[in-house]
Every structure is written in structure tokens, then in C-alpha cells.
Amino acid sequence: MEERRINVVVNGEPKSxxxxxxxxxxxxxxxxxxxxxxxxGCDTTNCGVCTVLFDGLPVxxxxxxxxxxxxxxxxxxxxxxxxxxxxxxxxxxxEEHGLQCGFCTPGMMMASKALLDENPNPTEEDIRWALAGxxxxxxxxxxxVKSVLWxxxxxxxxxxxxx
Amino acid sequence: MYPSRFHYEAPRTLDEALDLLxxxxxxxxxxxxxxxxxxxxxxxxxxxxAIIDINNISGLDYHEEDSDGSLYVGAxxxxxxxxxxxxxxxxxxxxxxxxxxxxxxxxxxxxxxxxSLCHADPQGxxxxxxxxxxxxxxxxxxGGERVIPVSQFVxxxxxxxxxxxxxxxxxxxxxxxxxxxxxxxxxxxxxxxFATVGLAVALETSGGTINRAGLALTGVGPSxxxxxxxxxxxxxxxxxxxxxxxxxxxxxxxxxxKTDVRGSAEFKRHVVYTFVTRALSNPQARAA
Numbered sequence: 001m002e003e004r005r006i007n008v009v010v011n012g013e014p015k016s017x018x019x020x021x022x023x024x025x026x027x028x029x030x031x032x033x034x035x036x037x038x039x040x041g042c043d044t045t046n047c048g049v050c051t052v053l054f055d056g057l058p059v060x061x062x063x064x065x066x067x068x069x070x071x072x073x074x075x076x077x078x079x080x081x082x083x084x085x086x087x088x089x090x091x092x093x094x095e096e097h098g099l100q101c102g103f104c105t106p107g108m109m110m111a112s113k114a115l116l117d118e119n120p121n122p123t124e125e126d127i128r129w130a131l132a133g134x135x136x137x138x139x140x141x142x143x144x145v146k147s148v149l150w151x152x153x154x155x156x157x158x159x160x161x162x163x
Numbered sequence: 164m165y166p167s168r169f170h171y172e173a174p175r176t177l178d179e180a181l182d183l184l185x186x187x188x189x190x191x192x193x194x195x196x197x198x199x200x201x202x203x204x205x206x207x208x209x210x211x212x213a214i215i216d217i218n219n220i221s222g223l224d225y226h227e228e229d230s231d232g233s234l235y236v237g238a239x240x241x242x243x244x245x246x247x248x249x250x251x252x253x254x255x256x257x258x259x260x261x262x263x264x265x266x267x268x269x270x271x272x273x274x275x276x277x278x279s280l281c282h283a284d285p286q287g288x289x290x291x292x293x294x295x296x297x298x299x300x301x302x303x304x305x306g307g308e309r310v311i312p313v314s315q316f317v318x319x320x321x322x323x324x325x326x327x328x329x330x331x332x333x334x335x336x337x338x339x340x341x342x343x344x345x346x347x348x349x350x351x352x353x354x355x356x357f358a359t360v361g362l363a364v365a366l367e368t369s370g371g372t373i374n375r376a377g378l379a380l381t382g383v384g385p386s387x388x389x390x391x392x393x394x395x396x397x398x399x400x401x402x403x404x405x406x407x408x409x410x411x412x413x414x415x416x417x418x419x420x421k422t423d424v425r426g427s428a429e430f431k432r433h434v435v436y437t438f439v440t441r442a443l444s445n446p447q448a449r450a451a
Contacts, residue, residue, distance in 0.1 A: 002168070002170060002171070004171060020168070021168075021169060021170070021171030022165075022166040022167070022168055022169060022204075024165070024166075024205070043205065044202060044205075044206075045198065045201075045202045045270065046355060048269060051269055054272070054273075057243065057272040058268055058269045058272055059269050059272050059273055060269045060270070060273075062205075063197060063198055063201045063202060063270075063273070064197060064201065064273070065171070065197075065201070065214075067171055067173070067216070068194075068216060068218060070173070071219075111269070129263075129268070130268055132267050132268060132355065133266070133267025133268050133269045133354070133355055
């Protein structure tokens with residue numbers, strides 16, 4: 001079986017692992033590294049639950065091979081915050097009831113992270129465009145949008161205080 | 164694991180990639196953004212013996228104009244870059260209108276314009292845009308480069324004109340004769356769906372007279388359709404209610420829509436008429 005050594009920084013930690021080229025990035029994260037926060041939903045590049053950040057940009061980890069991450073940085077929902085120290089985006093989803101079943105939430109939060117990194121002061125419309133590739137079957141999106149607005153405000157006030 | 168086994172190659176230079184492609188022949192697939200190829204491989208609709216990943220080759224992720232005003236888009240230029248491009252926003256309105264309407268933000272982070280043209284999905288948006296703009300693909304092999312007009316590059320559904328051993332290294336949009344205007348209108352059931360109807364309009368005008376008109380349709384035929392009769396009817400004219408109506412009727416006649424889950428053939432033809440009218444009445448018009 002052909003394997004290749006890949007060096008990937010995942011949530012800030014360097015990993016050096018031999019993988020088969022056909023291994024998908026999402027399976028690498030979940031099954032090799034045990035980072036099961038990244039979900040698998042549709043498997044057909046539609047639903048966005050497997051969204052992670054690849055060198056800071058949102059990508060669908062079911063639509064990349066793990067070998068393509070060699071030499072790159074991946075951030076999963078585990079890299080966002082800790083249960084004891086939630087990221088403002090995670091807090092926002094809790095405060096504004098941005099989830100019901102929670103299945104789409106990791107992808108929603110990573111897509112939101114990419115948005116807020118680029119645009120700290122998004123309008124509701126900006127948020128809806130940024131989350132256009134993330135499907136939720138529970139909430140009707142309203143509370144998800146509110147969650148991201150909440151997070152944006154929190155992040156801005158944190159940034160203002162640290163200035 | 165869903166994909167079948169393949170050899171993976173990650174060349175660092177284009178020459179290395181071309182040698183590999185030569186060696187593997189038509190057993191190999193070139194991987195750029197992978198947003199069409201990887202889903203096909205996962206479903207095992209495609210099972211290439213080898214994948215040549217060109218993402219590690221430097222010098223392919225660019226879009227720039229040369230001194231004569233031609234625009235070049237490199238094989239690794241992502242939709243995301245085009246969506247945010249000040250150059251496109253100021254000088255290439257049809258392309259600038261299209262980029263944000265390609266699939267969704269995650270797909271746009273990875274997917275490329277050139278790869279999308281190579282994939283030749285009959286519902287693909289960029290092929291219509293390139294047809295309207297008179298765009299070309301530059302293919303390179305170990306023997307050198309050749310230029311293929313997009314009208315001859317997309318030869319059928321999921322079929323392009325590349326020969327074994329060739330890589331599409333960049334797309335070219337020729338400099339306009341006069342001032343560019345235009346847009347891309349796309350009716351989709353929801354974000355990320357393929358176009359129910361897409362229309363690319365690219366005009367080149369001098370003092371109100373149309374030097375060149377490009378109109379092409381997405382989603383209403385077995386492939387992207389260039390509306391040649393409508394283009395010819397507009398050339399040399401100015402835009403007014405009568406020329407707009409004529410072009411819209413000719414474009415609607417050129418459409419070959421089929422009734423499916425996205426709507427009836429009659430409805431889609433009507434949308435073509437409406438889109439052409441809207442786009443020509445206000446060439447800065449944005450998404451449907």
C-alpha cells in the first residue's frame with residue numbers, strides 16, 4: 001500500500017503521519033487524529049458540516065485529500081476554544097441559541113470564524129452570504145445569524161479593550 | 164475509504180508535472196482545486212490510476228493584465244481570489260459578477276476558474292462567461308503551448324479538448340475593443356445549486372455603439388450555449404428597446420431547455436428572455 005509522510009500543523013500542533021493518498025482530510029482528522037468535532041454530513045460537497053480552516057480559509061474537509069495538507073495548517077473546531085474557555089463564536093451560539101441538534105454547528109462556527117477574521121463588522125447579509133454553504137435543518141438560520149452578530153460584537157469589544 | 168487507490172504525485176515544477184503526465188498518459192488526472200474531481204472520485208465515477216496534484220507548483224496562482232490589456236488567469240487562481248479582485252471589479256464586470264455566484268464560500272476557497280473550464284460541466288458558469296468574452300485556454304505539453312478558444316475547448320458535457328500530456332495552464336481574456344460592460348445573471352433554487360438559468364453578457368462599446376457583444380447561456384442545453392444570432396444582431400448597434408427586445412428573442416430561441424426539477428422548458432426560455440432584457444437594459448445588474 002502506497003503511503004506518504006505528511007507534515008501538517010493541526011490546531012497549532014505539528015503532526016507527522018503516514019497516510020494513504022486516497023484518505024480524505026476529514027477522515028484523517030476524525031479517524032487518525034481522533035478529532036471528531038469535525039462532522040461528516042452529506043459526503044457530496046454540499047452540506048458544509050465538515051468545514052475546517054485550511055491556512056485560515058474555510059474549506060470542506062471531505063473534498064480534499066489529507067496528502068494535500070502536507071506543509072499546511074488546519075484548524076478544526078477543537079482549535080477554536082476549550083470547554084473551560086469558549087471562543088466568542090462558541091459563546092455566541094450558546095447565548096443566542098444558535099443550535100438545536102448541533103450537527104451542523106462545527107461547520108457553522110468555522111465558516112463564521114473565517115468571516116470574522118476577514119470582516120470583524122459584518123452585516124446580517126454578509127453573514128448569510130458567508131454561511132451560504134452551511135446547511136442547518138433545525139433552526140431556520142435566524143438564531144445562527146444572531147449568534148454570529150453576537151460573536152462579532154464580543155470580539156470587537158475585546159479588541160477595543162486590549163488596545 | 165471511498166476513493167479507489169491511486170498513485171499520488173505532487174510535482175514542484177510545471178516541467179516535472181508535464182513529464183509525469185507524459186509518463187502516465189491518459190491514466191492520470193490533474194488535480195487543482197479538486198472541487199469537481201474529488202467528488203467524482205469519491206463516488207467512483209472517476210478512478211484515475213494517478214493523480215498529479217499541481218497545487219505545489221509556484222507561479223500558477225495569479226490573475227493579471229498584460230500591457231495590451233489581455234487578462235490572464237493562472238491554473239491555480241481560486242474563485243475566492245477573483246471574487247475579491249479589485250482588478251476584476253474595476254475592469255471585468257462580467258467576471259466580477261460571476262465569481263461570488265460560483266457554488267459556496269468553501270468551494271470558492273479551493274476551486275479554480277481554469278479547473279472549472281476543464282471539468283466542462285454543462286451547468287458550469289465560467290464556460291458561459293468565457294464564451295461571452297471570447298476567452299481562450301492555453302494548454303501546455305512537453306512539446307510547447309497551444310491556444311484553444313473556449314468555444315472549441317468545451318467539446319461536450321464533461322469533455323474538453325485537452326490531449327493526453329497537456330495541462331491547461333492559464334485562461335486568457337482578450338483586451339476589449341472600447342469600454343467593457345456586462346454582468347452575469349443566475350437563477351438558482353438555492354445557493355450552491357446549479358443554475359436553473361444563467362446568462363453571461365459581455366459588451367464592448369465605443370460612444371454607445373456596440374463593437375462586440377458576447378452572450379452565452381448556462382443550464383439550458385446539453386452544454387453552454389453561445390447566442391451567436393443575438394450577438395450578431397447587436398454588433399454595430401446601440402442599445403434601445405427594439406435592439407434589446409430582438410437580442411432577447413434571439414437568445415431565447417437559441418436556448419435548448421429541458422423540463423426538469425428546476426422548472427419547465429417554457430419557464431426557462433422565458434427566464435432567458437427576461438435576463439437578456441434585464442442585463443442589456445442595465446449592464447450593471449446583479450444576481451437574480
